[in-house]
Amino acid sequence: MCGIIGYLGQKEAYPVLLAGLERLEYRGYDSAGICTAHHGTLHLHKKKGRVENLKSITLPGTIGIAHTRWSTHGSPADKNAHPFLDQSKQFSIVHNGIIENYLELKEELRKEGVAFTSDTDSEVIVHLLAKYYHGNLQEAVLNTVKRLMGAYAFCVLKSGNQEIIAARNGSPLVVGLNGGENFIASDVSALIEHTRRVIYVDDFRLVKVTRQGVELSDFQGRPLPPSIKEVNWNIEQAQKQGYKHFMLKEIFEQPQVVEDSLRLNLSLRKDFSRLLIVACGTASYAGLVGKYLIEKIAKIPVAVEIASEFRYKEPLFSRDDLILAISQSGETADTLAAVRLARQQGAKTLGMINVVDSTIAREVDDIIYTRAGLEIGVASTKAFIAQLVTLYKIAYALAGQEFSGEGLVEKVQQTLSLNSQLKDLAKKYFAYQNFLYIGRNINYPLALEGALKLKEISYIHAEAYPAGELKHGPLALVSEETPTLAICPQDSVYEKTFSNIQEVKARNGKVIAVATQGDERIKGISDDVIYLPSVKEVFYPLLAAIPLQLFAYHIADVKGCDIDRPRNLAKAVTVE
Ligand code: M6R
Numbered sequence: 001m002c003g004i005i006g007y008l009g010q011k012e013a014y015p016v017l018l019a020g021l022e023r024l025e026y027r028g029y030d031s032a033g034i035c036t037a038h039h040g041t042l043h044l045h046k047k048k049g050r051v052e053n054l055k056s057i058t059l060p061g062t063i064g065i066a067h068t069r070w071s072t073h074g075s076p077a078d079k080n081a082h083p084f085l086d087q088s089k090q091f092s093i094v095h096n097g098i099i100e101n102y103l104e105l106k107e108e109l110r111k112e113g114v115a116f117t118s119d120t121d122s123e124v125i126v127h128l129l130a131k132y133y134h135g136n137l138q139e140a141v142l143n144t145v146k147r148l149m150g151a152y153a154f155c156v157l158k159s160g161n162q163e164i165i166a167a168r169n170g171s172p173l174v175v176g177l178n179g180g181e182n183f184i185a186s187d188v189s190a191l192i193e194h195t196r197r198v199i200y201v202d203d204f205r206l207v208k209v210t211r212q213g214v215e216l217s218d219f220q221g222r223p224l225p226p227s228i229k230e231v232n233w234n235i236e237q238a239q240k241q242g243y244k245h246f247m248l249k250e251i252f253e254q255p256q257v258v259e260d261s262l263r264l265n266l267s268l269r270k271d272f273s274r275l276l277i278v279a280c281g282t283a284s285y286a287g288l289v290g291k292y293l294i295e296k297i298a299k300i301p302v303a304v305e306i307a308s309e310f311r312y313k314e315p316l317f318s319r320d321d322l323i324l325a326i327s328q329s330g331e332t333a334d335t336l337a338a339v340r341l342a343r344q345q346g347a348k349t350l351g352m353i354n355v356v357d358s359t360i361a362r363e364v365d366d367i368i369y370t371r372a373g374l375e376i377g378v379a380s381t382k383a384f385i386a387q388l389v390t391l392y393k394i395a396y397a398l399a400g401q402e403f404s405g406e407g408l409v410e411k412v413q414q415t416l417s418l419n420s421q422l423k424d425l426a427k428k429y430f431a432y433q434n435f436l437y438i439g440r441n442i443n444y445p446l447a448l449e450g451a452l453k454l455k456e457i458s459y460i461h462a463e464a465y466p467a468g469e470l471k472h473g474p475l476a477l478v479s480e481e482t483p484t485l486a487i488c489p490q491d492s493v494y495e496k497t498f499s500n501i502q503e504v505k506a507r508n509g510k511v512i513a514v515a516t517q518g519d520e521r522i523k524g525i526s527d528d529v530i531y532l533p534s535v536k537e538v539f540y541p542l543l544a545a546i547p548l549q550l551f552a553y554h555i556a557d558v559k560g561c562d563i564d565r566p567r568n569l570a571k572a573v574t575v576e
Contacts, residue, residue, distance in 0.1 A: 009181020028070025074119030330358025
């Protein structure tokens with residue numbers, strides 16, 4: 001959840017690390033810090049809050065490590081900010097992950113005279129290093145990792161040494177190579193400005209980065225050959241390009257994403273009896289759309305499990321099931337654990353992942369890469385759309401039917417012209433404290449997704465229900481103070497959802513309807529109507545997603561929220 005980066009080269013390290021941290025900030029933004037090494041001394045600057053708080057000064061040196069934090073152990077405070085130094089101020093570390101046995105280690109180190117300066121789990125790493133250092137940093141790191149339980153990627157800097165040593169077990173780590181300057185970071189976005197030549201580091205690996213290159217070894221110290229890859233992203237994807245927020249830019253990239261996703265060539269073996277989808281958050285809602293789709297089109301049973309529940313509930317599945325893990329980042333800890341559990345028990349796993357060579361992508365038996373490109377906004381938008389199109393492709397492929405794309409790129413483009421209407425609606429509705437979202441059938445997951453978007457970026461409470469469930473409880477919430485956003489296109493359940501809207505209106509509830517272009521009847525009963533182009537029933541989720549994203553975006557914007565970095569959240573959830 002935190003972001004780490006290390007640099008050594010010919011340039012001053014501080015500005016390079018600062019720029020890298022800004023790109024990693026979507027992983028966490030509770031505090032930030034940089035440590036550089038210069039003339040045998042470590043120089044440290046760290047602060048609670050955003051990376052920009054580090055801009056007031058600079059530190060000397062052409063080698064350094066840096067961190068942006070999403071708090072797990074210890075509040076967002078200066079003292080809990082990384083990097084941490086040992087007592088002799090010779091060693092410095094930055095860490096992403098959770099050290100589960102830190103209390104036990106802390107106790108041991110305290111007894112040996114170590115005075116801790118923070119409440120974090122991470123600080124034990126730097127004191128262990130100092131304890132195990134007898135002239136060889138690599139050896140000290142190997143002895144340190146033997147003592148650690150939990151998940152980690154950490155970087156180590158030692159005063160006087162022209163090297164950065166990093167270790168990985170469970171949290172992402174990638175090396176960037178650029179001739180005489182090299183990098184190590186949590187993900188590619190931090191390096192892409194400088195290089196596209198990378199090495200993805202596996203679990204239980206130690207990396208020594210120098211200006212000359214990289215040495216890779218396992219946790220027994222045995223050398224391993226590095227495998228260098230070329231990243232197909234570019235720097236423009238990591239920039240806002242005139243948009244106010246990454247989220248808005250990513251929403252507007254969706255026609256291109258649909259086009260790219262439609263070009264995907266799938267070869268699927270239909271050698272399973274049930275598809276079991278595991279995912280979290282938005283990816284799980286895409287999975288739920290997939291369930292409706294695949295059951296309807298391909299007539300194959302599909303179950304969807306929230307990955308964090310799946311891993312702890314003694315799930316029932318057989319070797320005849322195909323486990324499909326959906327994840328944008330490919331790093332979500334719960335989804336990764338679900339994949340590992342499924343594999344341990346002999347099930348076949350397929351990943352639908354956006355980030356190439358991410359951990360889940362590398363661990364599944366088969367992989368389909370979604371074509372969303374780099375997604376930076378914490379609120380997932382274009383990755384969701386890419387997941388939906390990929391699920392359409394899977395459903396039609398499993399059914400042995402042709403899926404031509406049905407003019408979807410143009411329809412998605414057309415739907416984006418709703419932007420100014422959504423901006424106006426946001427001004428009208430931004431002050432409400434609670435919203436209900438309803439939808440039926442294949443649009444029910446869209447209600448869940450729309451409510452999640454509103455919650456996470458505008459901090460407005462929103463609950464989503466299958467429209468038919470209203471009368472079983474939530475109708476009690478309906479009043480003038482709680483508007484309902486109803487997804488009600490002209491599909492096979494139109495009349496049913498229409499009746500549910502009437503039930504809301506009969507109780508003085510305000511209704512914003514997402515309907516099909518030309519539906520005058522719905523206009524008569526709703527307070528506001530958002531019209532979607534007419535499409536075949538199964539494709540409405542793809543179009544409905546767009547006004548729901550824009551509604552949440554503009555409400556959050558009117559409220560002045562930090563849209564790309566919503567409070568308490570991070571983009572890649574690499575902790576449980
Ligand atoms: O990277 P993943 O797709 O595995 O992430 C899953 C969720 O954490 C993610 O979709 C989250 O719910 C988003 N912030 C939603 O916008």
